[in-house]
Amino acid sequence: xxxxxxxxxxxAVSADVEARTLLVTFLREHLKLTGTHIGxxxxxxxxxxxxxxxxxxxxxxxxxxxxxGARVVTxxxxxxxxxxxxxxxxxxxxxxxxxxxxxxGMIMTAVDLVNREGGDLDEQTIxxxxxxxxxxxxxxxxIVKSIxxxxxxxxxxxxxx
Amino acid sequence: xxxxxxxxxxxxxxxxxxLQADDAKLIAGGQTLIPTLKQRLAAPKHLVDLSxxxxxxxxxxxxxxxxxxxxxxxxxxxxxxxxxxxxxxxxDLADGIGDPAVRNRGTIGGSVANNDPSADYxxxxxxxxxxxxxxxxxxPADEFFKGLFETALEPDEIITQVSFPIPLKAAYAKFxxxxxxxxxxxxxxxxxxxxxxxxVTGAGENGVFRVPAMERALDRRFAPxxxxxxKIDPSGLIADLHGSAEYRANLIGVMARRxxxxxxxxxx
Numbered sequence: 001x002x003x004x005x006x007x008x009x010x011x012a013v014s015a016d017v018e019a020r021t022l023l024v025t026f027l028r029e030h031l032k033l034t035g036t037h038i039g040x041x042x043x044x045x046x047x048x049x050x051x052x053x054x055x056x057x058x059x060x061x062x063x064x065x066x067x068x069g070a071r072v073v074t075x076x077x078x079x080x081x082x083x084x085x086x087x088x089x090x091x092x093x094x095x096x097x098x099x100x101x102x103x104x105g106m107i108m109t110a111v112d113l114v115n116r117e118g119g120d121l122d123e124q125t126i127x128x129x130x131x132x133x134x135x136x137x138x139x140x141x142x143i144v145k146s147i148x149x150x151x152x153x154x155x156x157x158x159x160x161x
Numbered sequence: 162x163x164x165x166x167x168x169x170x171x172x173x174x175x176x177x178x179x180l181q182a183d184d185a186k187l188i189a190g191g192q193t194l195i196p197t198l199k200q201r202l203a204a205p206k207h208l209v210d211l212s213x214x215x216x217x218x219x220x221x222x223x224x225x226x227x228x229x230x231x232x233x234x235x236x237x238x239x240x241x242x243x244x245x246x247x248x249x250x251x252x253d254l255a256d257g258i259g260d261p262a263v264r265n266r267g268t269i270g271g272s273v274a275n276n277d278p279s280a281d282y283x284x285x286x287x288x289x290x291x292x293x294x295x296x297x298x299x300x301p302a303d304e305f306f307k308g309l310f311e312t313a314l315e316p317d318e319i320i321t322q323v324s325f326p327i328p329l330k331a332a333y334a335k336f337x338x339x340x341x342x343x344x345x346x347x348x349x350x351x352x353x354x355x356x357x358x359x360x361v362t363g364a365g366e367n368g369v370f371r372v373p374a375m376e377r378a379l380d381r382r383f384a385p386x387x388x389x390x391x392k393i394d395p396s397g398l399i400a401d402l403h404g405s406a407e408y409r410a411n412l413i414g415v416m417a418r419r420x421x422x423x424x425x426x427x428x429x
Contacts, residue, residue: 056265
């Protein structure tokens with residue numbers, strides 16, 4: 001079995017896994033980081049989105065072996081010292097979730113969107129950015145609102161930092 | 162997914178070496194291959210990962226061409242200032258593939274090598290008269306795409322770069338399937354000093370194809386109006402639950418006119 005070594009949420013991890021192990025399986029079953037969800041398992045729903053070397057990817061459509069040497073950040077890696085990430089806080093504040101199943105992927109996708117497009121996001125940009133994330137409860141309205149607010153908060157935090 | 166041996170060569174020669182094994186397959190971004198493996202539609206014994214080969218990445222302008230390394234991700238093409246300046250139609254195409262997470266992984270080489278009949282990049286290659294560079298030769302796009310998921314590539318041949326001549330005007334108009342974002346019909350129109358080329362994806366039973374009747378009409382006058390009397394024959398077009406062959410034939414006309422309209426408006 002191949003050995004994979006990578007950084008997950010700032011911690012170096014390494015394990016022997018079957019070559020066919022998906023990154024999402026590695027995160028959930030080997031590392032017990034179950035915040036990353038498996039929704040459709042067919043690259044459509046985005047519940048499994050994590051960041052690999054700073055970019056949002058669908059972890060159900062990547063092998064753990066392909067992440068050798070990579071820096072992976074999951075939803076568990078966003079909060080710092082017990083304080084929610086501004087995007088997480090914005091989802092809570094704006095009621096951006098109902099059942100919460102899609103939320104980790106939504107938030108990881110949203111943070112990637114802000115990293116790429118900046119903190120002033122119009123509705124169209126947000127909706128297009130969510131092309132690969134499905135939510136079956138909210139009708140997206142409050143998710144879009146949350147992301148607009150989270151983006152502004154991230155921008156503010158960056159300026160303060 | 163059945164298990165396999167996973168290899169991560171650091172250079173092309175070593176990748177070609179791994180490909181000599183029985184039942185070995187290349188993996189680029191994996192956005193098509195991994196779903197295919199999960200469904201057990203493919204079960205290779207060896208996967209050869211191209212991501213560690215530096216010679217396969219990068220975007221540069223070389224004379225009158227934009228040259229893109231095979232492992233360049235769609236998001237990188239979409240964000241490239243070099244591409245945006247020279248061939249904005251190509252930036253737009255890359256920016257419309259799949260969704261943001263797919264664009265962060267999927268590669269131009271993977272898309273071209275797979276030759277999915279509904280993929281976006283083959284239409285750009287054909288309309289822009291691109292050249293596909295491999296580890297052993299240069300293949301003009303007109304000779305590269307051979308049919309449904311079929312290309313001119315040999316089993317142990319690896320795409321290294323795709324070179325796009327910079328056109329005078331070009332545009333890509335896509336009607337995406339609302340669920341998959343694949344092209345239900347996509348039309349890439351390009352005009353250079355030699356004439357106009359029109360390539361259609363998403364519609365042909367044998368994959369991407371050119372439309373000579375549209376090219377002749379646009380050679381006479383490059384305007385959407387020139388296409389009004391060009392009829393597209395639905396025979397040989399894809400018919401599935403997303404649309405009949407007749408629907409796609411009509412959509413080719415609509416998308417072609419939109420592409421020409423957009424191309425005619427590009428500042429040059």
